[in-house]
Amino acid sequence: MKPTLPQSSSDNLAQALRQPISPDWLARPSTEVAPDLLGCTLVRQVESGQTYRGLIVETEAYAPGDPACHAYRRPTKRNQVMFGAAGMTYVYLIYGMYHCLNVVTDLDGVPSAVLIRALELEAISPWSDRQKERKLSRVAAGPGKLCRAFNINLSLSAQPLLPGQPLWLEHRSPEFEEQWKQGAIAFVQTTRIGLTQGTDIPWRWYVKDCPSVSKP
């Protein structure tokens, strides 16, 4: 039942040019980082050394003073990584069956994070039929689904996002940046999803007209 994922090819030149995102770049308010992460790449490296990549197309910010933030009240065993320095993962279990991946942001001592809500996976091959591609485009459309697709669980929480680790991030490709500047790619900012508190705060961003977004 587990979907087959596209495997990254190491001889792709454009991919080789992508630069890893450093913790410094993430040491800003989550409301700044969240939209900036759109178009960046999440990389998953499994034990065999094989890597999988997904384009980040939907994010949400969580910040201090935000009642929906898991770190709203006090540091606990679960959320303590959110209080620490930027560049760490924060993974939690939701509804007893799904995991959600966050990137810890802002300065040490400021509890905040960005929830990665959806990835666009690269096509399996140029020869894959349209039906297959459409299915694949929804494989990581949602925070629980992307963790299932990339085999992300609680053991990957509080880990550094650095190359060689199980997870890391890469900057936008020059092609994405160019298309975004030209207006060919646009972002939408709106309210967050699935919350009981802080429902009116517009801290969700996604790539407009992207089929891999959880709820356009």
Next chain:
DNA sequence: TTGAGGATTTCG
């Protein structure tokens, strides 16, 4: 120690 509830997904 307890139990209510949750940053979701899927199926009917």
Next chain:
DNA sequence: GAAATCCTCAAT
């Protein structure tokens, strides 16, 4: 519309 399913944390 509601079930699945279990960890977390505030309140006993």
